[in-house]
Amino acid sequence: MLNANKYRLSGIAVAVALSVTACGGSKNIAPEAMNVSVDATQSWLPVQGNFAVSDANVKDSLQITSISENGAAVTGSQGTYTLRYGILTVQGTTFSYLPLADEATTIQYTVSDGSLSATASLNIAAPVSDPLAYQQWHLRNTGQAAYSLNLEAIRAFLIAEAGFEPEVADDWIAARVDADMLVPGEDMNVVAAYQQGVTGEGSIAVVVDSGLEIAHEDLAANILPNRSLNLIPGSLNVTDPTSTSNLGDHGTSVAGLIAAEGWNGLGGRGVAPHTKLIGMNYLQAQSDLNGALSHGIPGSGITESEPLTVFNRSYGISYPAVISYDLFEEAVQEYSATQLRSGLGAVNTKSSGNSFLRPGNNSWVGSICTAANELGLTCLNGNFEPSQNTPFYFSVAAVNSNGKHTSYSTAGANVLISAPAGEYGDLAPAMVTTDQMTCLRGYSSFPYVDAGGWAEYDAAFTPFNYPGHPENPSCNYTSTFNGTSSAAPNAAGVIALIHSANPNLSYRDIKNILVKTSTKVDADNAVVELEIGADKFAAHLGWVENAAGYSHNNLYGFGRVNAGAAVAMAKNYGVALPTQIITPWIAAGTQADEPALALAIPDNNAGGTVTTLELTDDITIEGVQFAFDVANAELRSDTLTSQTTAGIDLAIEVTSPSGTTSILLSSKQAIADPAVDFSAGYSEGYILKNSVFLSNAFYGENGKGTWTIRLLDTSATDYAVTNAMWPEGYKNNIEDSVLEGVGIRVFGY
Amino acid sequence: MKYNISILAATLCLTMHSANAQDNKAELLGLEPNVKEKASVAASTSPQYGTYQLQSELVAVPQALADRSVSKKDIGNMTLVARAASTDTERLAEFRRNAVVRNAITGELGVITGNISVLSSRNAEINDLLQQFQLKIIRSASSSGVYIVQPQNDVDLLALVEQINSSGLVSTARLDILEKKYTNQ
Numbered sequence: 001m002l003n004a005n006k007y008r009l010s011g012i013a014v015a016v017a018l019s020v021t022a023c024g025g026s027k028n029i030a031p032e033a034m035n036v037s038v039d040a041t042q043s044w045l046p047v048q049g050n051f052a053v054s055d056a057n058v059k060d061s062l063q064i065t066s067i068s069e070n071g072a073a074v075t076g077s078q079g080t081y082t083l084r085y086g087i088l089t090v091q092g093t094t095f096s097y098l099p100l101a102d103e104a105t106t107i108q109y110t111v112s113d114g115s116l117s118a119t120a121s122l123n124i125a126a127p128v129s130d131p132l133a134y135q136q137w138h139l140r141n142t143g144q145a146a147y148s149l150n151l152e153a154i155r156a157f158l159i160a161e162a163g164f165e166p167e168v169a170d171d172w173i174a175a176r177v178d179a180d181m182l183v184p185g186e187d188m189n190v191v192a193a194y195q196q197g198v199t200g201e202g203s204i205a206v207v208v209d210s211g212l213e214i215a216h217e218d219l220a221a222n223i224l225p226n227r228s229l230n231l232i233p234g235s236l237n238v239t240d241p242t243s244t245s246n247l248g249d250h251g252t253s254v255a256g257l258i259a260a261e262g263w264n265g266l267g268g269r270g271v272a273p274h275t276k277l278i279g280m281n282y283l284q285a286q287s288d289l290n291g292a293l294s295h296g297i298p299g300s301g302i303t304e305s306e307p308l309t310v311f312n313r314s315y316g317i318s319y320p321a322v323i324s325y326d327l328f329e330e331a332v333q334e335y336s337a338t339q340l341r342s343g344l345g346a347v348n349t350k351s352s353g354n355s356f357l358r359p360g361n362n363s364w365v366g367s368i369c370t371a372a373n374e375l376g377l378t379c380l381n382g383n384f385e386p387s388q389n390t391p392f393y394f395s396v397a398a399v400n401s402n403g404k405h406t407s408y409s410t411a412g413a414n415v416l417i418s419a420p421a422g423e424y425g426d427l428a429p430a431m432v433t434t435d436q437m438t439c440l441r442g443y444s445s446f447p448y449v450d451a452g453g454w455a456e457y458d459a460a461f462t463p464f465n466y467p468g469h470p471e472n473p474s475c476n477y478t479s480t481f482n483g484t485s486s487a488a489p490n491a492a493g494v495i496a497l498i499h500s501a502n503p504n505l506s507y508r509d510i511k512n513i514l515v516k517t518s519t520k521v522d523a524d525n526a527v528v529e530l531e532i533g534a535d536k537f538a539a540h541l542g543w544v545e546n547a548a549g550y551s552h553n554n555l556y557g558f559g560r561v562n563a564g565a566a567v568a569m570a571k572n573y574g575v576a577l578p579t580q581i582i583t584p585w586i587a588a589g590t591q592a593d594e595p596a597l598a599l600a601i602p603d604n605n606a607g608g609t610v611t612t613l614e615l616t617d618d619i620t621i622e623g624v625q626f627a628f629d630v631a632n633a634e635l636r637s638d639t640l641t642s643q644t645t646a647g648i649d650l651a652i653e654v655t656s657p658s659g660t661t662s663i664l665l666s667s668k669q670a671i672a673d674p675a676v677d678f679s680a681g682y683s684e685g686y687i688l689k690n691s692v693f694l695s696n697a698f699y700g701e702n703g704k705g706t707w708t709i710r711l712l713d714t715s716a717t718d719y720a721v722t723n724a725m726w727p728e729g730y731k732n733n734i735e736d737s738v739l740e741g742v743g744i745r746v747f748g749y
Numbered sequence: 750m751k752y753n754i755s756i757l758a759a760t761l762c763l764t765m766h767s768a769n770a771q772d773n774k775a776e777l778l779g780l781e782p783n784v785k786e787k788a789s790v791a792a793s794t795s796p797q798y799g800t801y802q803l804q805s806e807l808v809a810v811p812q813a814l815a816d817r818s819v820s821k822k823d824i825g826n827m828t829l830v831a832r833a834a835s836t837d838t839e840r841l842a843e844f845r846r847n848a849v850v851r852n853a854i855t856g857e858l859g860v861i862t863g864n865i866s867v868l869s870s871r872n873a874e875i876n877d878l879l880q881q882f883q884l885k886i887i888r889s890a891s892s893s894g895v896y897i898v899q900p901q902n903d904v905d906l907l908a909l910v911e912q913i914n915s916s917g918l919v920s921t922a923r924l925d926i927l928e929k930k931y932t933n934q
Binding site for chain 2: 353
């Protein structure tokens, strides 16, 4: 959709018209340069043209020798000039201009034949744009605050409304504002994808969520008509999943991140502004039937041959126990990943969760997360949720406008990639995206302010959402959307761009591209070590480069998605990955339907218990699943006075045949209930029962050989908590936990 | 300060579109965190299926037919209402279509849809299953072995699922429940 060569000459030469006698004796006539106007541009999309230059001496070679702006020469680098409002690239007498700001500009250029020169103007009209895109730091981070950090108003509020003394207000703000949060360049490099002519055309994304306002002014053009589903049985308009909530529709905001229409003069811009959208309000009517439909099974309206690229799933369950593996769910996921798109498969992006600091909405466990918080470990683990540890979903973590981990993003070895999402839009940027239309509904609305009960707070902290903001006059947009709910659709948008660049890629090829091109953020992310007696255990490894050369981090996966690099690789992708192999489970003990291993995991012992499994398949790894049965009779769902620390103290480390280590469970994580299966109930006395952990850390290695698995208990003390349902809190386990069964399954080629 | 703490406290629980965005407001209000009680099924004598406990005092009816004045909760297009005194209590003690359950993990109420979710065994024929248990297919993705089936008759679904799982014809089978298991995150 690039608009090439939309420029015109504007008349009169203003060339210097000196003439001299050339060395050869013939008369050298000065070149001529004419003004050039570029009338049709679109922000972040390059426009090409020719400088209007000529020379009566036809053998003269003309070069553009200088570019100036406002009377000052601009220094270029290899023909590239960074200007006030965009980037000009000069090659010979042609140019490419990339508008980065929504401003018209005039540039002077000088052409020379080697001895004589002429100067004229290049007039570039203001680009067609989206008025809020300049605040969308996840697309192009210029250090903008995205309507957050309204510090003067916040200070005034704290003094006038909260009763703070001025110095207290200043201290309050200083304690909560990260001065290093706004870092230009920490984005998804989306402009570089657009520069390659890729804006998402030909891709389809399905927003599986609470709803989707299909008539939204900035989404409607991308909604595939009559393809969305209102999954609530008996709904009158079954193709309209518009939410009836007046306090915001999560799915509408998610959709805007993926594919808000671009260059329409409205709102912001999606990552893939020309990708088409389908909405399914699965969260309003969750059942296995609707879950399967939301994966595109027959009856969903999705055909196996259409270019359905990605399902985004910004939802999940956060519970302080490990939920057992779900074979039915795996099969449903497998369908969308292997049958859709004529067998190339659709991607499913899954939010990793917002439970780094808290155990979900389960306050009955009290302050169980405190130790993890203090150490910088995740409280819940993405692998606790079975949908995130299959071979088929892509778990997405969230990063901030400084490229680092957000305060909430759930970590785990299952995390594949990360994407921007930000903090809360008050004291640090969140996402600017679509919201339910009008000020009568939505996150930016009168009802939302009323429900908050403190209008002055909202006006000061989140002014863009407060009805009446000059850049949000109809309250059709919000500046406070975040969570891994935002990271997943941002990644989905990049996936739509990758598919648009090369529709022949399988979902595994897309994963391969993401692994190879994502940006290693927070490069100095530190190891977290626990002291266990006189020994130490590395509970978080930071970045680990595996034997195949790929670096993985449980906070970030393989890093923040890089649209420009991913699209470039997609365009030049070589041979598709060979057919996928999923090995059988190689297991021991109860995981192999044999007697329990009965391997004690000694309390507070860094050595733990070590077991090995031998994989004989010669297979290049795309992912590795580990299954465990770990018993401790003290962990029950019906304890009344105290709960055991057996679950909290358990850590699991695995090492591949190539020597790469991955932490599946760091300990200090919130395991306050026995392993649980929705259909089978609690496995009383088990920390883990048919519990599967996925690790992506071994991607690209050869799986053949000996896998070493160490399980350890990291503490001998009670666990100090407040507000737990157990009056005596968490007591150190009296008996050792026991490894009864273990298994490994590798998928790859 | 001009605010309504009771409304706000409720709203802080409702508006988690942005992770835990309301921390600063709660802090300024001096609100203590709400301690949510753990939903428990173990202490109850009501019939259970996995983490689901039958709520015999409730029944789900289509919203269009429900007396809205006695509605306890809406789930999908169903409204949960207190059962009538004349209802057959034996049937209400079974997991039948439109029976109401509570999930101990989420604490949320759900409705038995009457469907059974089946992952077929790789080596078994789905027709054998359908014939043996008098089931019909509602939706399927046969290439992945995924079937949503429904019994021809109104039966105790829990017993039926147990029989199906024991038949050797499936990899797994379970009740399909309309519920709020997942939330935005």
